[in-house]
Amino acid sequence: MPSSLTEKQILRNAVLAKRDALTPDFRDKAARTIAENYADDLNIQSGQVVSGFWPIRSEIDPRPVLNMFRERGALICLPVILNKTQICFRFWQEDQALVPCGFGTMAPDQTAPTLRPDVMLMPLAGFDKSGHRLGYGAGYYDRYISNLHNQGHFPELIGFAFSCQELPSVPDEQHDVPLEKIVTENGLRFF
Numbered sequence: 001m002p003s004s005l006t007e008k009q010i011l012r013n014a015v016l017a018k019r020d021a022l023t024p025d026f027r028d029k030a031a032r033t034i035a036e037n038y039a040d041d042l043n044i045q046s047g048q049v050v051s052g053f054w055p056i057r058s059e060i061d062p063r064p065v066l067n068m069f070r071e072r073g074a075l076i077c078l079p080v081i082l083n084k085t086q087i088c089f090r091f092w093q094e095d096q097a098l099v100p101c102g103f104g105t106m107a108p109d110q111t112a113p114t115l116r117p118d119v120m121l122m123p124l125a126g127f128d129k130s131g132h133r134l135g136y137g138a139g140y141y142d143r144y145i146s147n148l149h150n151q152g153h154f155p156e157l158i159g160f161a162f163s164c165q166e167l168p169s170v171p172d173e174q175h176d177v178p179l180e181k182i183v184t185e186n187g188l189r190f191f
């Protein structure tokens with residue numbers, strides 16, 4: 001719906017400006033606070049496939065949390081941009097070199113196995129109190145998750161963000177897949 005797309009773009013610009021304004025010190029502390037205080041509550045089990053992301057722009061850095069999960073036996077994977085509509089996730093082993101993958105992202109090269117996440121730590125521009133997520137507007141995650149749902153696989157979806165990215169309301173379109181949880185420097189919330 002064109003009116004809804006316009007509204008999403010306005011919200012995206014406003015919330016990204018807030019995220020861009022956070023200081024480097026605040027960002028580092030937020031990423032460490034989540035790892036130290038809230039990562040345990042996400043209850044990741046050994047053997048689970050967990051997708052993270054390589055932070056771009058002013059995104060929160062999930063790497064401290066991903067390292068913890070890896071130490072506890074989770075298999076960590078990162079998104080790879082395949083083309084204008086599709087992403088996949090490749091296994092990221094400790095100390096494995098990454099290659100540039102578009103839009104500033106880094107990911108394992110094509111020799112790394114493709115994995116299907118059981119738990120997805122989702123990057124986002126904004127979120128609201130009902131768990132609706134606003135991305136960069138490319139629809140990559142919504143499309144990927146809808147394909148998994150069609151295959152009968154329902155990963156747990158966890159937003160990973162700064163608390164200042166909360167919006168009063170994100171327009172909910174039919175293709176938007178809601179989050180189950182969100183973790184910010186202020187704690188873990190369930191929807």
Ligand SMILES: Nc1nc2c(c(=O)[nH]1)N(C=O)[C@@H](CNc1ccc(C(=O)N[C@@H](CCC(=O)O)C(=O)O)cc1)CN2
Pocket residue numbers: 053054055056059079080081087103105123124135136137138139140141
């Ligand atoms: N860290 C991270 N990795 C990720 C995502 C993400 O949101 N964060 N993605 C989540 O989907 C996928 C990449 N999606 C992206 C989509 C758009 C833009 C972007 O910067 N778009 C430009 C417009 C580009 C153009 O003009 O064509 C923009 O919004 O200004 C970046 C990543 C996979 N990897």
Ligand SMILES: Nc1ncnc2c1ncn2[C@@H]1O[C@H](COP(=O)(O)OP(=O)(O)OP(=O)(O)O)[C@@H](O)[C@H]1O
Pocket residue numbers: 008133134135136137138139140141142143146173175176
């Ligand atoms: N399951 C889907 N199948 C086909 N097209 C889709 C699907 N999900 C989203 N899209 C398309 O992707 C575009 C962007 O959607 P939207 O604005 O919701 O992206 P976003 O959630 O901000 O981005 P992302 O999922 O990449 O983080 C829209 O044009 C939408 O029609």
